[in-house]
Amino acid sequence: MKKIKIIAGISWAFFGLILIIILFPGLNSYSVSVSKLPFMKLNPRYSGGEIAKRIVTDRCTLDIRKPVFNGFIKERNNGFVQLDWRGNISELINDSIDYDQDGIKDFNISVDRKNSKTVLNPINSKVKDVIISTRTSYGWAVRVGIKKQL
Amino acid sequence: MVNDLKIAGTRKSLGKSLLYTLPMFLITFLFITGGRPNFSDPSSAIAVLTAFLLVNVLYFLMHFTGKTDRYRAVLFIIFALSLSYTLIHNMLEVRNSMSFSQADILECKIPFCHLVIPMMILPAVFTKSIIFPGSILNGFANISTMIVLWLVATLVLGRGFCSWGCFYGGWDDGFSRFGKKPLIKRIDGLWKWMPFAVLMMVMLTAALSMMPTYCSWICPFKAVTEFEQVTSVESATKAGIFLSLFGGLVIALPIMTKKRTQCSFLCPLGAINTLSNKITPFMIKIDKNACNECFKCVETCPLYALTRDDIKEGKVSMFCSKCGKCVDACSKNAIHYGIKGVPAGTLKNFSRNLFLFVSFLFMAIFSAGSIIASFQGLLKLIF
Numbered sequence: 001m002k003k004i005k006i007i008a009g010i011s012w013a014f015f016g017l018i019l020i021i022i023l024f025p026g027l028n029s030y031s032v033s034v035s036k037l038p039f040m041k042l043n044p045r046y047s048g049g050e051i052a053k054r055i056v057t058d059r060c061t062l063d064i065r066k067p068v069f070n071g072f073i074k075e076r077n078n079g080f081v082q083l084d085w086r087g088n089i090s091e092l093i094n095d096s097i098d099y100d101q102d103g104i105k106d107f108n109i110s111v112d113r114k115n116s117k118t119v120l121n122p123i124n125s126k127v128k129d130v131i132i133s134t135r136t137s138y139g140w141a142v143r144v145g146i147k148k149q150l
Numbered sequence: 151m152v153n154d155l156k157i158a159g160t161r162k163s164l165g166k167s168l169l170y171t172l173p174m175f176l177i178t179f180l181f182i183t184g185g186r187p188n189f190s191d192p193s194s195a196i197a198v199l200t201a202f203l204l205v206n207v208l209y210f211l212m213h214f215t216g217k218t219d220r221y222r223a224v225l226f227i228i229f230a231l232s233l234s235y236t237l238i239h240n241m242l243e244v245r246n247s248m249s250f251s252q253a254d255i256l257e258c259k260i261p262f263c264h265l266v267i268p269m270m271i272l273p274a275v276f277t278k279s280i281i282f283p284g285s286i287l288n289g290f291a292n293i294s295t296m297i298v299l300w301l302v303a304t305l306v307l308g309r310g311f312c313s314w315g316c317f318y319g320g321w322d323d324g325f326s327r328f329g330k331k332p333l334i335k336r337i338d339g340l341w342k343w344m345p346f347a348v349l350m351m352v353m354l355t356a357a358l359s360m361m362p363t364y365c366s367w368i369c370p371f372k373a374v375t376e377f378e379q380v381t382s383v384e385s386a387t388k389a390g391i392f393l394s395l396f397g398g399l400v401i402a403l404p405i406m407t408k409k410r411t412q413c414s415f416l417c418p419l420g421a422i423n424t425l426s427n428k429i430t431p432f433m434i435k436i437d438k439n440a441c442n443e444c445f446k447c448v449e450t451c452p453l454y455a456l457t458r459d460d461i462k463e464g465k466v467s468m469f470c471s472k473c474g475k476c477v478d479a480c481s482k483n484a485i486h487y488g489i490k491g492v493p494a495g496t497l498k499n500f501s502r503n504l505f506l507f508v509s510f511l512f513m514a515i516f517s518a519g520s521i522i523a524s525f526q527g528l529l530k531l532i533f
Contacts (some may be wrong), residue, residue: 002493009491013431013504016306020508023302024181024515031294035287040294042286043279045360046258072276072357082256134252141256 044068048082048143052101060087060139064099069148077148080131086139089113093140100124111140118142160483160502161216170503171210177511178205182518193533197525204228204521205514212506218474218487222510223323226313229517230320232524234374237261239527240290241376249379255283261291261376264300264316266365268349268418269356281360299516307509308430309423312413312453313473314509315516318371322412323473326404326452333406342414342454342469345421352418370395370412410452413471427468432505434472435488437495438464447476447485464494472509477502 023030034040044050049065062085069079081099093111098104106124111117111133118133128145162170179185182202189195208221215221241248250260262284273281285292303315312319352364365372367388373396378385395416403411413420427433441461448456455469456476466485476485487502488494 005491006493007491009431009489012491013489013501013508016431017504017508019302019306020512021177023299023512027295027298030298031287031292034298035294039274039278039280040286041279042258042283043273043277043281043360046255046281046283048256070277070279070360072273072360132252132256134256136253136257138257141253143256 044070048084048141052099060085060089062086062095064097067099067146067148075148078128078145079148080143080145083109083142083144084136084139085141089139097144099127099144099146107144109142109144111142113140120144160499162213164214167210167214170213171206174209174507174511174514175206178202178514178518181515182522193526193529194522196529197522200525201518201521205510205518209506209510209514212510213503217478218502218506219478222314222474222513223320223327225510225513225517227320227324228521229317229513230324232517233317233520234321235524235527236520237375239523247379248376250376251379258283258285259289260284262293262296263291263318263365263375264296265318265369265371265417265419266362267297267300268422269352269362269364272353272357273360276357277360281356282362303512303516304423304426304430306430307432307472307512308427309420309468309470310430310432310472310509311423311426312417312420313471314513316413316419317517317520319410319413321371321374322400322404322410323452325401326408326410328405329408332408334403335407337407337409337454339454339457344415345417345424348416349418349421364418367391368395368416370400370416372396373400408452409454414453414469423471424468427470431490432472432501432508433488433490434466434470434476435486435494435501436461436464436466437484437486437498439495440482440484442482442484444481446479446481450475450479472505 045068049068051063052066053064055062055064062083065082065084067079067081069075069077083097085093091113093109093113096105096108099106104124106122107127108121108123110119113135116133116135118130120127120130122128126147128147131143131145133142134140179202183198187195187198205225208225212218212221238248245251254260260283262282266282270280270282273279280286280293282293287294300311303311307314313323352368355363368391370392372392377389377392380386380389399412399416441464443461445458445461448458448461452473452475453469453471455467455471457467460467472487477487483498486498487505489497489501489504492501
């Protein structure tokens with residue numbers, strides 16, 4: 001039994017040695033494998049949610065993302081909807097948004113990019129406030145706080 | 151005389167030390183230089199060569215002098231300093247500031263660090279998603295790569311990760327070496343269980359808030375890496391907490407106690423790594439036949455992992471990070487690196503050689519990138 005323990009311990013130690021030696025040359029492929037695990041995707045609270053609708057104009061693109069209410073066990077009452085403007089955006093953005101895709105506009109939003117001023121005019125009472133409005137590497141992004149239920 | 155006895159056990163002749171360094175030399179040459187050193191850019195070539203020589207000289211000295219912690223700590227501290235330097239330098243160059251913006255969070259561009267891992271666990275299980283604004287696979291310090299590195303290192307080294315792989319640990323390790331004698335000699339050993347309480351707290355609060363709460367509110371190392379832009383009372387409070395904890399747990403207390411207090415009393419990942427010590431093949435063992443119970447090892451242990459009772463019973467607690475400080479302090483070579491299943495007092499040199507190769511190789515390659523980048527930065531500053 002003692003000998004078996006010794007052999008098992010030394011084998012485990014050598015296996016550790018091999019693991020460390022092959023770790024760095026294969027790091028990229030191991031990382032790709034790990035990234036494919038079912039839980040390896042960003043929570044919508046961080047990614048902003050899936051794109052629900054893309055509005056393309058001559059100059060720029062507006063992505064309206066799906067509303068995010070994700071919580072730990074169940075959905076929360078308060079969430080947000082993210083809007084991304086990409087491309088050649090004008091200095092003054094002014095758009096009416098139907099975030100829940102029911103055919104009725106839910107809010108108007110205007111962004112003065114030069115002065116970083118954002119004004120929200122809620123039409124739907126579920127729309128609360130501007131959480132984030134910021135310049136991004138691709139253009140401009142806004143997160144508007146919304147309620148799930150009244 | 152006693153030191154001679156001890157050193158005779160682990161130190162090697164010049165030839166043998168060179169022979170033991172050869173595999174490290176070849177492997178680090180491949181990884182650090184990419185096998186084809188590029189001499190077209192002199193500052194890059196000098197930085198690469200310096201980093202390569204640094205790790206190999208330190209590894210050689212570990213064998214030649216028989217001392218472990220002394221040379222491990224040099225690389226460990228340089229790693230921590232260079233990583234902070236590289237991060238701050240990049241931030242200042244790219245963003246003109248040490249703080250990250252809302253845009254960085256929205257675009258998920260925040261570098262991932264291993265301290266986030268405990269907070270990811272519950273949300274990953276229940277929501278099958280990651281609660282961190284970083285990149286899953288692309289870019290610097292992406293989530294997948296950092297998880298692989300931590301997972302393998304923890305599996306092989308256990309809590310050894312905290313002394314051989316953590317790029318923050320060098321900060322309080324460094325400050326704990328200031329001064330000759332500790333100003334505070336006694337801290338209740340019960341405090342070493344504190345990281346488990348922090349672990350539970352951050353796991354639960356992160357799951358409930360869907361936010362990495364430790365990073366957002368507690369992490370002392372935000373003070374030397376990056377933090378949220380101060381734009382409100384909340385962000386100012388956070389910055390105040392980061393700076394206070396860094397000043398208290400990473401600078402002041404380590405100097406006063408000569409212990410790694412942040413690692414011992416706060417780090418939640420340290421708690422997980424502590425548990426992983428149960429499965430790792432490498433451990434510190436006590437040869438009771440050789441031990442004269444001088445308890446120098448207990449005094450020198452920087453993580454409160456050893457008690458007098460542990461020594462009398464001939465066992466080392468799971469809090470051990472295998473830094474080697476106790477091994478260096480033992481004049482009888484009674485406390486030594488060992489392998490699970492192998493009785494204490496046997497295969498001492500074999501176990502040490504194997505552990506040193508594995509752990510030092512990990513640290514050398516993991517740290518090389520940031521050390522080279524900081525050397526390059528320093529060269530640019532000088533010339």
